Amino acid sequence: MEARHLRYAVALAEHEHFGRAASELGIAQPPLSKQIADLEREVGARLFDRTRRGVFPTAAGEAFLARARRALDEIAAATVDAGRAARGETGRLRLGFIASALLDPLPGVLSRFGRERPDVRLELHEMATSRSSSALVAGELDVAFTLGPPRGAGAEHLVSVPVGRDHVIAVVSTVHPYAGQQSVSADQLRRQPLIVSAGDDEPAVVAGLRALLGTDSSALGGATVARDVHTIIGLASSGVGVGLGPSRMRAVPRPGVRFCEVTPRTPLPDLVLSFAARDHSPVLRAFLDTVQKHCPDVGAALNDRLRPHT
Amino acid sequence: MEARHLRYAVALAEHEHFGRAASELGIAQPPLSKQIADLEREVGARLFDRTRRGVFPTAAGEAFLARARRALDEIAAATVDAGRAARGETGRLRLGFIASALLDPLPGVLSRFGRERPDVRLELHEMATSRSSSALVAGELDVAFTLGPPRGAGAEHLVSVPVGRDHVIAVVSTVHPYAGQQSVSADQLRRQPLIVSAGDDEPAVVAGLRALLGTDSSALGGATVARDVHTIIGLASSGVGVGLGPSRMRAVPRPGVRFCEVTPRTPLPDLVLSFAARDHSPVLRAFLDTVQKHCPDVGAALNDRLRPHT
DNA sequence: CGCTGGCCATACCTCAAAGATATTGCCATG
DNA sequence: CATGGCAATATCTTTGAGGTATGGCCAGCG
Numbered sequence A, B: 001m002e003a004r005h006l007r008y009a010v011a012l013a014e015h016e017h018f019g020r021a022a023s024e025l026g027i028a029q030p031p032l033s034k035q036i037a038d039l040e041r042e043v044g045a046r047l048f049d050r051t052r053r054g055v056f057p058t059a060a061g062e063a064f065l066a067r068a069r070r071a072l073d074e075i076a077a078a079t080v081d082a083g084r085a086a087r088g089e090t091g092r093l094r095l096g097f098i099a100s101a102l103l104d105p106l107p108g109v110l111s112r113f114g115r116e117r118p119d120v121r122l123e124l125h126e127m128a129t130s131r132s133s134s135a136l137v138a139g140e141l142d143v144a145f146t147l148g149p150p151r152g153a154g155a156e157h158l159v160s161v162p163v164g165r166d167h168v169i170a171v172v173s174t175v176h177p178y179a180g181q182q183s184v185s186a187d188q189l190r191r192q193p194l195i196v197s198a199g200d201d202e203p204a205v206v207a208g209l210r211a212l213l214g215t216d217s218s219a220l221g222g223a224t225v226a227r228d229v230h231t232i233i234g235l236a237s238s239g240v241g242v243g244l245g246p247s248r249m250r251a252v253p254r255p256g257v258r259f260c261e262v263t264p265r266t267p268l269p270d271l272v273l274s275f276a277a278r279d280h281s282p283v284l285r286a287f288l289d290t291v292q293k294h295c296p297d298v299g300a301a302l303n304d305r306l307r308p309h310t
Numbered sequence C: 001c002g003c004t005g006g007c008c009a010t011a012c013c014t015c016a017a018a019g020a021t022a023t024t025g026c027c028a029t030g
Numbered sequence D: 001c002a003t004g005g006c007a008a009t010a011t012c013t014t015t016g017a018g019g020t021a022t023g024g025c026c027a028g029c030g
Helices: A003-015 A019-025 A029-043 A059-086 A105-116 A129-140 A186-190 A202-213 A229-237 A247-251 A282-294 A296-309 B003-015 B018-027 B029-043 B060-087 B107-114 B130-136 B186-190 B202-213 B229-237 B247-251 B282-294 B295-308
Strands: A050-051 A054-057 A089-099 A122-125 A142-147 A158-173 A184-187 A194-197 A225-226 A241-247 A257-263 A267-276 B048-051 B052-057 B091-097 B118-126 B145-146 B158-174 B183-185 B196-197 B224-227 B242-248 B257-263 B265-277
Touching: A003 A019, A003 A029, A003 A050, A003 A059, A019 A029, A029 B060, A050 A225, A054 A059, A054 B052, A054 B229, A059 B029, A059 B060, A059 B282, A089 A129, A089 A282, A105 A122, A129 A158, A129 A267, A142 A282, A142 B130, A158 A202, A158 A229, A158 A296, A184 A186, A184 B091, A186 A202, A194 A202, A194 A229, A202 A241, A202 A267, A225 A229, A229 A241, A229 A247, A229 A257, A241 A247, A241 A267, A267 A282, A282 A296, A282 B060, A282 B229, B003 B029, B003 B060, B018 B029, B052 B060, B091 B130, B091 B265, B107 B118, B107 B282, B130 B145, B130 B158, B130 B265, B158 B202, B158 B229, B158 B247, B158 B295, B186 B202, B186 B257, B196 B202, B196 B229, B202 B242, B202 B265, B224 B229, B229 B242, B229 B247, B229 B257, B242 B247, B265 B282, B282 B295
Parallel strands: A089 A122, A089 A142, A184 A257, A194 A225, A194 A241, B091 B118, B091 B145, B183 B257, B196 B224, B196 B242
Antiparallel strands: A050 A054, A142 A267, A158 A241, A158 A257, A158 A267, B048 B052, B145 B265, B158 B242, B158 B257, B158 B265
């Protein structure tokens, strides 16, 4: 049985007349008669009563037509749904990210993407850079914000683009002696109780701070460690010490604290957007488009990475 | 787009391999490749990723396949449902009947039919013979129990079969003087307060009684009239008078009353089963079969009436 | 009562397209 | 670099969908 049979039966039921149904279908009457006869033979039951006053479905015909109409609706919807999925209007995006990405690019990118693609289901997973990498390789994530390029087995199958430069800044309470300064020096930091991150980006931050303060410095050993940047800022605002964290910390709106540059400027690994090089999923492409629009400086780099694969 | 395209896409998704899917479908590999390519062109989106390790649906393919599977399920169900409807296993039966049919044939027939055809929806409408007739002609009923053959416009398009003979009997309280008698005579009735029907079959019953008691008799004029046979029996059991009604009254189980034949035996119009001669609905046929099995003496008459139309 | 007209079924033909066979092209293996 | 497995392409065959012509059947009408 083919969809044609369903369409013909539905048209015949609608027009109650072989000739008119046929011309509506753009075919002649005899083929329609034959197709309906074939259909009735295959189903094993008479589906239409041919009376003098018109052609009407039998009880079996009514039962058949109800299913036929639903089948045709599904077929029509199949094309529509496939088109929407192909344009990335529907689907799913599994996004991995390090906690600090929640500070700066994620809120804007996600709200924009949610507006542009309201029917895409977003799955957000906070995780460390290394877990993001392996999840991307294993196909358990579609895209991830990581600290520095992804590493580990299979990382060569991933494409990554820096999303923003980052460096160490300090955060202090507004009543702290350093609050009025534009920047604080490494020497000044060594004389203060410090609050540093113990989160995902901890090794990178610690490495940066070690470079800044000196490997032998006891300042780091005595530092308070906090799980995330919100805690660092909270502790700093209550005067426990001087908080040190990524410059994207500035994006957190918080009264009672002041942010200062640290000299010498100490770079941190870039925040990086990564995804599987093989993945041409339209939802992913749409997401990359959104990121591109939201972070203009990313555009060129992304296009460079994508060309070779298209 | 044809059902073939859906079947091929589903098979390909299942086997993840053109060659194996094709042989499973009973065709060669090149035609399958072509049909899938045609399908992708028509949908306007790539539905499968051909990789080295297998053929996998894209996001668009997944969306398409979900709809395709449902469409194929509907198509399969269409044949099944049509077959069941054609065998009269599903559907609807609109049955008209006069109130007194509830006494004898209906309870048995309906419970038997309900057991044999559990998925047929029964619609029961108590109505007078004349309304049943016009409703049958208008196609608003499928079958009816009427008192005497249907009458009125279009009645010639109806087939009717007597289901049981009927005559007038009397019902009296067990303490009534007539209670011990095998039968009561017209003379005895003329000397008693009478209770007669004013229901649907009233004209027929009254005509019978008039024949029994004499046209000029004042006995009928003074009779109590009741809406239905249950009321007649109730009134008779409380000693208000002698109830007169159809012999099918005996089927009502009721303590405190006794039924007596009336002499001379006064026939009433037969209870008749009628339906549209044109109606070959399988549910109707199944119902007729059930009635036939339940009332063996009806069988021959029914078959006689049906042959000429098949 | 035969005629006519409308309608569906049948007969037969035509041609598009589904499917078969043979072959090419493309990688990922060894 | 050769090989093998797989999908795509090329070409041919054949099925069957659809077209045209016609027949059969009945209702309505002169």
